[in-house]
Amino acid sequence: MHILITGAAGMIGQKLTAALVARGHLRGASITGMTLADVVPPTLPSGIAGQALAVDLSNPDAARSLLETRPDVIVHLAAIVSGEAEADTAKGYAVNLQGTIALCDAIAAQQDYRPRMVFTSSIAVFGAPLPPVIGDDVPPKPLTSYGAQKLMCEVLLNDLSRKGVLDAVSLRLPTICIRPGKPNAAASGFYSSILREPLIGERAKLPVSEDTRHWFASPRSAVGFLIHAAEISTESLGLDRALNLPGVDATVGAEIEALERVAGPDAVALIDKVDDPTVGAIVGGWPQAFDPQRALALGFSAETDMDQIIQVHIEDELGGQIPVQDLAEGGRQ
Amino acid sequence: MHILITGAAGMIGQKLTAALVARGHLRGASITGMTLADVVPPTLPSGIAGQALAVDLSNPDAARSLLETRPDVIVHLAAIVSGEAEADTAKGYAVNLQGTIALCDAIAAQQDYRPRMVFTSSIAVFGAPLPPVIGDDVPPKPLTSYGAQKLMCEVLLNDLSRKGVLDAVSLRLPTICIRPGKPNAAASGFYSSILREPLIGERAKLPVSEDTRHWFASPRSAVGFLIHAAEISTESLGLDRALNLPGVDATVGAEIEALERVAGPDAVALIDKVDDPTVGAIVGGWPQAFDPQRALALGFSAETDMDQIIQVHIEDELGGQIPVQDLAEGGRQ
CATH class of the missing domain: 3.40.50.720 (NAD(P)-binding Rossmann-like Domain)
Known part of the structure; x- marks a missing residue:
């Protein structure tokens, strides 16, 4: 092979x-x-x-x-x-x-x-x-x-x-989420950034409204x-x-709720809402959700909620630890 | 220009x-x-x-x-x-x-x-x-x-x-019909051939059943x-x-009926039914008819029945005369 x-x-x-x-x-x-x-x-x-x-x-x-x-x-x-x-x-x-x-x-x-x-x-x-x-x-x-x-x-x-x-x-x-690495200029970048940066205690910008819906794996x-x-x-x-393909149908609001469940309110507090109508217009034309019956019948599978998607990032990119929590606990000591 | x-x-x-x-x-x-x-x-x-x-x-x-x-x-x-x-x-x-x-x-x-x-x-x-x-x-x-x-x-x-x-x-x-010229090896060739050849007093082969439906201009x-x-x-x-695009939705049977109306039974008698399952299988996968609303709204137009399509061929390719009728009349003299 x-x-x-x-x-x-x-x-x-x-x-x-x-x-x-x-x-x-x-x-x-x-x-x-x-x-x-x-x-x-x-x-x-x-x-x-x-x-x-x-x-x-x-x-x-x-x-x-x-x-x-x-x-x-x-x-x-x-x-x-x-x-x-x-x-x-x-x-x-x-x-x-x-x-x-x-x-x-x-x-x-x-x-x-x-x-x-x-x-x-x-x-x-x-x-x-x-x-x-x-x-x-x-x-x-x-x-x-x-x-x-x-x-x-x-x-x-x-x-x-x-x-x-x-x-x-x-x-x-x-759309691949959470994409590891640094923030980039892609219009879709914020979908990963609003989770990835807060998890390591850094600030992230959210350029669209929380009801913006998209499809992730x-x-x-x-x-x-x-x-x-x-x-x-x-x-x-x-x-x-x-x-x-299968994926997770999530609004930006659902992403933020999952972040709070996984990493707490300190993580969510690191997201800055900074409206960007240009980004909003681009992502407004993108698919929101799929019903991928053919792929499911063929055995393709993905995460089923945003909590799992965040957990995969923590396991695969952060060594199983959530830095923002360590930072917060360190701050409280 | x-x-x-x-x-x-x-x-x-x-x-x-x-x-x-x-x-x-x-x-x-x-x-x-x-x-x-x-x-x-x-x-x-x-x-x-x-x-x-x-x-x-x-x-x-x-x-x-x-x-x-x-x-x-x-x-x-x-x-x-x-x-x-x-x-x-x-x-x-x-x-x-x-x-x-x-x-x-x-x-x-x-x-x-x-x-x-x-x-x-x-x-x-x-x-x-x-x-x-x-x-x-x-x-x-x-x-x-x-x-x-x-x-x-x-x-x-x-x-x-x-x-x-x-x-x-x-x-x-x-599919363009009646395509002028000689019979060719294209799978769609018979759609024109069963009209074109009889109109000039020549025999044509029909390789599919009369209920085969297709879209013509x-x-x-x-x-x-x-x-x-x-x-x-x-x-x-x-x-x-x-x-x-607009066109004429016609079965082979409707083509033959139109040929009879325009050129008489002598023309129809020149069609030989010779089943060819290979051709039948190819044309069986083709579109049968369209509802071309966008093109119609933009002012595109075509013939509305097979009689008109035959008439165009007579006018544009045969100098307005139907040779098979002249031949038949010549034969009866």
């Missing part, structure tokens, strides 16, 4: 690599090698045969070189993120569309080869007007270049799966989706390989 | 060129030049300024050269047809997807330029399971590479229209759609520039 991960140096790519190394097997076979690729060189875990490569996927030669090991499973995470794809149209299409096409062409160029391809699509394929709860039959209508590029790749992968070039599963990932669930998508039988998917 | 037509040497391209020359104006301005492009050199009508070029659109340099005249309107007809796109996956994507992308890139490379782009999509973006009548909210799910490529282009053109790179209208053309209506799409205001289209 050889696995290729594109975008392996990113947050999800690193967690996926670690999870695969920890479990040691995939699709009933021992993992014998990994090819990790990204624009910056990823780190190959110790004890794993394979290669870590800095490549530009939109270069067809680079894509071909990645496929020379004929990986059994390809997890294609590499992408220009939403904000950059919107600002730099050419770069977004070059990487998010042409990079995927180059990978598919490189697969098609191999003889007698039909790998499982797990593709990270996004709920950004959907745009307003949307029903409050999005069923599996709601048509995707992207409102961003990122969403358009992800949808074009879904259509391509459906067609190439139908033709037997590859065997794809496209995952419309929920933890980084741990995202990794679980990717591994499950590599393992499932695709027979029941038929010709539509794109899946809406 | 300078107009670029890609695929100008094809049947629709030639008819569109002739219709534009005949009307002399578009979008309220006199037509002062045309650029006609195809893989084989098109014929520039006499008295029209411009150029007729043999180009391979999937070559980015070729696309750039086409845009040097900064046409006000681009009618993008060039495509590998359904059967060939299915058989030759690489060629289909090279022309139908990358050719369109190259055209868009060439547009984006021009400064202060936002042409109207009329793109010929297809009802092949839809695939079974489908409702008997397809409303404007039914999600496209292509079952062929051709349909997938057309859908990917629609998504691209929606995104680039939103960003102001161009101003697109994507037309999901009905004449070549004259197709040209009308393209010209109307060049002229409409796109404001009311919003972010979804793809339109289902």
Whole structure:
């Protein structure tokens, strides 16, 4: 079992690599090698045969070189993120569309080869007007270049799966929460920030009203989706390989209530309400909730409430401790 | 008013060129030049300024050269047809997807330029399971590479229209009937053949049952759609520039009844029923009928019954005469 991960140096790519190394097997076979690729060189875990490569996927030669090991499973995470794809149209299409096409062409160029391809699509394929709860039959209508590029790749992968070039599963990932690391400029950043910063005793800005609703899964669930998508039988998917995924439907108010239950009122007091109508307008067009029957029937699972999502962050990123409580207790001593 | 037509040497391209020359104006301005492009050199009508070029659109340099005249309107007809796109996956994507992308890139490379782009999509973006009548909210799910490529282009053109790179209208053309010329190997060929051949006293094969239902418009209506799409205001289209179009919802039985009304029983007697389950299976997955409310509200129109579709063929291709009747009358003399 050889696995290729594109975008392996990113947050999800690193967690996926670690999870695969920890479990040691995939699709009933021992993992014998990994090819990790990204624009910056990823780190190959110790004890794993394979290669870590800095490549530009939109270069067809680079894509071909990645496929020379004929990986059994390809997890294609590499992408220009939403904000950059919107600002730099050419770069977004070059990487998010042409990079995927180059990978598919490189697969098609191999003889007698039909790998499982797990593709990270996004709920950004959907745009307003949307029903409050999005069923599996709601048509995707992207409102961003990122969403358009992800949808074009879904259509391509459906067609190439139908033709037997590859065997794809496209995952419309929920917004990942709590994203570890520092606050960033992404419009969605506050959804993580209002939990992540208070948990370590730092202040966070809330730019939208508390009734703003959105769809979340933890980084741990995202990794679980990717591994499950590599393992499932695709027979029941038929010709539509794109899946809406389970997640947690939560308002900002519900996030804050969960933070209070898990970390106490001192944590909540660190959130500053600073209205930002620009951010409000952007996130107002995003999906609020899904009813992902197809994915649930296939055994995909995620957290079921925001308390669990916070708990995953505490376990996976904070060593099981809540710093803000230690800080508060320290302050009271 | 300078107009670029890609695929100008094809049947629709030639008819569109002739219709534009005949009307002399578009979008309220006199037509002062045309650029006609195809893989084989098109014929520039006499008295029209411009150029007729043999180009391979999937070559980015070729696309750039086409845009040097900064046409006000681009009618993008060039495509590998359904059967060939299915058989030759690489060629289909090279022309139908990358050719369109190259055209868009060439547009984006021009400064202060936002042409109207009329793109010929297809009802092949839809695939079974489908409702008997397809409303404007039914999600496209292509079952062929051709349909997938057309859908990917629609998504691209929606995104680039939103960003102001161009101003697109994507037309999901009905099956064109009666297609002039000789019988061909296309699975849809019999829909035209069972009318076209009997009208000139030749035999035609019917490979499916008479209750097979499909969606048609004449070549004259197709040209009308393209010209109307060049002229409409796109404001009311919003972010979804793809339109289902009006047409005639007819069974094969209704086609034959119309043939009898227009050309008599001698014409109908020239149809040989020769079941072909392969053709039946292909066309069984195709759309049967549409309720194209958005296009109707925008003023698109087509024939309303099969008699009219036959009449258009007689007027535009047969000089207003029905040869089979002359033959029959000749025979009775």
